[in-house]
């Protein structure tokens with residue numbers, strides 16, 4: 001299963017903490033939080049305060065694999081129970 005394609009988010013397999021941003025190759029990735037929006041099966045799921053590595057130059061964010069899987073599971077649960085719009089916070 002390719003989480004990157006399924007989920008439409010950038011996922012880092014390795015720990016890029018304190019390394020050069022792979023997107024702009026200028027900034028540095030720093031631990032922070034971001035808002036992730038997922039649109040699947042006609043539902044819109046918004047995750048707030050998701051832990052991510054955020055570039056201090058271009059603002060690109062990178063989720064680790066565990067967080068991505070967590071978001072994916074939570075999004076599926078929300079869709080299963082028929083949510084149209086759901087705003088969730090991690091960790092739940």
Ligand SMILES: [Zn+2]
Nearest residue numbers: 021024055058
């Ligand atoms: Zn960057």
